[in-house]
Amino acid sequence: MPTVDEILLTDAQRARLAEIRVAAESAATKPAAYGSDMDLDALGTAAARNRVASLASLEKQIREIAAEVGMDTSEEGRSGSYFQLDRTPIYEKVAAAFDEAIEIMSTEEALVRYPEEMLDRWWWRAVAPEQDKYTALVALKQTEGYFIRVKTGHTVEKPIQACLFVSESDVSQNVHNVIVVEDGAEANIITGCTIHPEVRGGLHAGISEFYIGKGAKLTFTMIHNWAEEFHVRPRTVIDIDDDGTYVNNYIMLRPVRSIQAFPIARCRGERSRAVFNSIVYGLADSCIDLGSETVLEGAGSRSEAVARTVSRDRSVVYSRGRLIGRTDSCKAHLDCRGIVLSDQSVQWAIPDLASEGAPGAELSHEAAISPIAEEEVYYLMSRGVPRDEAVSMITRGFLDLEIPGLPPALRRQIDEAIAATAAEGM
Amino acid sequence: MPETTAVPLLEVTGLHVSISGREVLRGIDLTIHAGETHVLLGPNGSGKTTLLSTLVGLPGYDVTSGSVTFKDADLLAMSVDKRARAGIGLAFQRPPAVRGVRLRQVMEVAAGGSIDATRVDTIAEELDVAAMLERDVNLGFSGGEAKRSEMAQLLAQEPELALIDEPESGVDLDNIAVVGGAIAHLLKGDLASERPRAGLIVTHTGHILQFVNADVGHVLFDGRLACEGNPLDLIDDIVSHGYEKCVECALCRP
Numbered sequence: 001m002p003t004v005d006e007i008l009l010t011d012a013q014r015a016r017l018a019e020i021r022v023a024a025e026s027a028a029t030k031p032a033a034y035g036s037d038m039d040l041d042a043l044g045t046a047a048a049r050n051r052v053a054s055l056a057s058l059e060k061q062i063r064e065i066a067a068e069v070g071m072d073t074s075e076e077g078r079s080g081s082y083f084q085l086d087r088t089p090i091y092e093k094v095a096a097a098f099d100e101a102i103e104i105m106s107t108e109e110a111l112v113r114y115p116e117e118m119l120d121r122w123w124w125r126a127v128a129p130e131q132d133k134y135t136a137l138v139a140l141k142q143t144e145g146y147f148i149r150v151k152t153g154h155t156v157e158k159p160i161q162a163c164l165f166v167s168e169s170d171v172s173q174n175v176h177n178v179i180v181v182e183d184g185a186e187a188n189i190i191t192g193c194t195i196h197p198e199v200r201g202g203l204h205a206g207i208s209e210f211y212i213g214k215g216a217k218l219t220f221t222m223i224h225n226w227a228e229e230f231h232v233r234p235r236t237v238i239d240i241d242d243d244g245t246y247v248n249n250y251i252m253l254r255p256v257r258s259i260q261a262f263p264i265a266r267c268r269g270e271r272s273r274a275v276f277n278s279i280v281y282g283l284a285d286s287c288i289d290l291g292s293e294t295v296l297e298g299a300g301s302r303s304e305a306v307a308r309t310v311s312r313d314r315s316v317v318y319s320r321g322r323l324i325g326r327t328d329s330c331k332a333h334l335d336c337r338g339i340v341l342s343d344q345s346v347q348w349a350i351p352d353l354a355s356e357g358a359p360g361a362e363l364s365h366e367a368a369i370s371p372i373a374e375e376e377v378y379y380l381m382s383r384g385v386p387r388d389e390a391v392s393m394i395t396r397g398f399l400d401l402e403i404p405g406l407p408p409a410l411r412r413q414i415d416e417a418i419a420a421t422a423a424e425g426m
Numbered sequence: 427m428p429e430t431t432a433v434p435l436l437e438v439t440g441l442h443v444s445i446s447g448r449e450v451l452r453g454i455d456l457t458i459h460a461g462e463t464h465v466l467l468g469p470n471g472s473g474k475t476t477l478l479s480t481l482v483g484l485p486g487y488d489v490t491s492g493s494v495t496f497k498d499a500d501l502l503a504m505s506v507d508k509r510a511r512a513g514i515g516l517a518f519q520r521p522p523a524v525r526g527v528r529l530r531q532v533m534e535v536a537a538g539g540s541i542d543a544t545r546v547d548t549i550a551e552e553l554d555v556a557a558m559l560e561r562d563v564n565l566g567f568s569g570g571e572a573k574r575s576e577m578a579q580l581l582a583q584e585p586e587l588a589l590i591d592e593p594e595s596g597v598d599l600d601n602i603a604v605v606g607g608a609i610a611h612l613l614k615g616d617l618a619s620e621r622p623r624a625g626l627i628v629t630h631t632g633h634i635l636q637f638v639n640a641d642v643g644h645v646l647f648d649g650r651l652a653c654e655g656n657p658l659d660l661i662d663d664i665v666s667h668g669y670e671k672c673v674e675c676a677l678c679r680p
Contacts, residue, residue: 374485375522382482383536383579384510393535397526397562
């Protein structure tokens with residue numbers, strides 16, 4: 001397979017690539033709007049790895065780590081898989097039954113195969129390369145990332161899975177992902193991002209540009225498992241067309257050095273809908289700055305964002321939510337609740353609502369940070385549950401969001417992760 | 427009255443309880459034997475819920491003097507969960523909602539984790555809570571749903587002493603019948619034939635007595651148990667004359 005530099009591009013396409021580069025270079029040292037700043041110079045770039053014939057042939061330890069972020073390495077319960085180890089897409093596969101419905105490849109390959117669609121419609125069209133130094137880093141030193149397309153009218157019930165795995169210390173994995181769910185198509189995608197337990201420091205920077213077509217639906221579930229010295233900077237924008245639905249489920253239950261992400265859903269289409277659910281457990285010295293923004297532009301567009309945060313130890317957690325109404329008939333709600341379990345932990349809940357020239361926009365929020373109610377603890381104790389188990393049950397229940405439309409297998413996985421974390425934490 | 431065993435199941439002696447420094451119970455003496463169902467009557471604010479909450483061990487109820495023994499052990503020295511495991515169960519009058527914890531889970535823990543799904547379903551059917559099993563407990567439950575859910579939890583727990591706080595308050599007659607039937611089942615039916623159980627039912631109106639055959643009635647007035655007698659007679663008296671006259675009658679104030 002040639003690289004994008006080797007294929008014949010039109011002058012306009014070459015000009016576009018140059019434009020992206022210039023924009024990125026202008027932001028090479030620009031700090032992010034939110035979150036702690038970090039030094040990128042100390043990091044190397046993720047190395048190349050050998051491809052594998054199947055996920056089952058991966059090293060046992062890697063399979064186990066991947067399983068913890070939702071990967072089914074038997075692939076039986078999945079319609080397709082993408083696995084990237086450090087900088088190399090070591091495996092992509094679409095199950096035979098879904099050959100007509102799905103395409104999975106690296107974005108590098110997608111640029112070569114579909115240069116016109118990629119450059120004109122998707123590549124750096126939703127996220128700006130000059131947003132900050134992390135978008136610039138990915139634009140200038142990209143290390144692959146996945147391209148997933150669900151074709152017009154196909155409903156893919158079995159989840160598609162993608163794993164972005166870092167196995168070496170002090171490097172940055174700079175992925176750029178594109179998901180296109182074409183008109184009338186429907187899919188569940190589970191992305192697990194994680195690192196090898198021997199990895200000390202490092203960075204995962206990820207650009208994600210998702211395009212939800214007319215009447216299409218994407219349920220995107222991301223599970224993050226990092227470690228105490230690792231940094232994470234995803235940059236995500238989702239564009240939703242008429243009658244399209246995007247559901248984002250985000251789960252992070254392990255420590256991280258720092259993570260900052262603020263995905264933006266643009267409800268451009270009429271009656272388009274965006275839902276964000278997030279479950280975050282702040283542990284150790286984690287600096288966590290997460291949230292979401294929904295821009296409601298299409299007539300009758302809707303959005304809901306639900307965040308549940310528990311923080312322990314010395315963790316600092318910012319939970320942001322922003323709704324911007326730009327059309328009279330839009331409606332959106334934020335529900336953001338936190339429990340602080342340690343006197344050294346800090347939580348901020350920052351709801352942010354704006355109506356921009358839309359007098360009829362209905363935007364609302366509920367934000368609360370409060371302890372576990374003693375009354376609830378005693379209620380469970382009066383049923384014979386010891387105090388620590390009662391607290392654990394309530395914490396687990398608090399994080400156990402009813403996420404509608406979640407595949408049952410994934411539901412079980414999340415339940416297990418929460419149970420394990422709650423048990424450990426208590 | 428059923429035959430009583432020599433050692434009482436519960437023995438409350440000279441119990442004084444304060445809430446935020448205000449004395450609510452002013453010397454309660456109460457003995458309940460296994461197999462007995464007692465009814466606690468009394469006007470609003472007389473301390474009925476305070477007595478039940480104190481027996482369960484909820485916070486905010488300060489025992490200033492007196493003692494409580496349950497099966498020969500010092501109940502007041504036990505934590506709330508230990509009391510429950512020892513055999514005391516409470517159907518709350520106004521149970522709190524616990525987000526993310528489902529009714530089924532609470533029934534399972536109430537049974538000590540040793541209940542099978544079929545048993546939960548049988549109880550759920552009896553109390554018409556099958557549709558609520560996977561709901562967050564008490565979250566958005568109506569008055570009747572909350573009472574039925576509380577009784578379902580008690581049936582799962584099968585306590586030796588069931589404390590039932592105003593099972594009929596704020597619910598319609600159909601719900602009273604379902605809840606009353608379950609109380610009778612627990613205290614007098616096949617669940618009681620496995621092991622004699624006792625009950626202490628707080629009632630404001632006495633409606634529940636149409637469904638539960640109670641043995642002894644008490645009137646709690648002004649922080650003391652002022653009257654003891656046949657529950658139905660006491661209720662008749664209270665309906666005719668009110669609480670104040672009832673507790674002044676010759677039987678109670680010899």
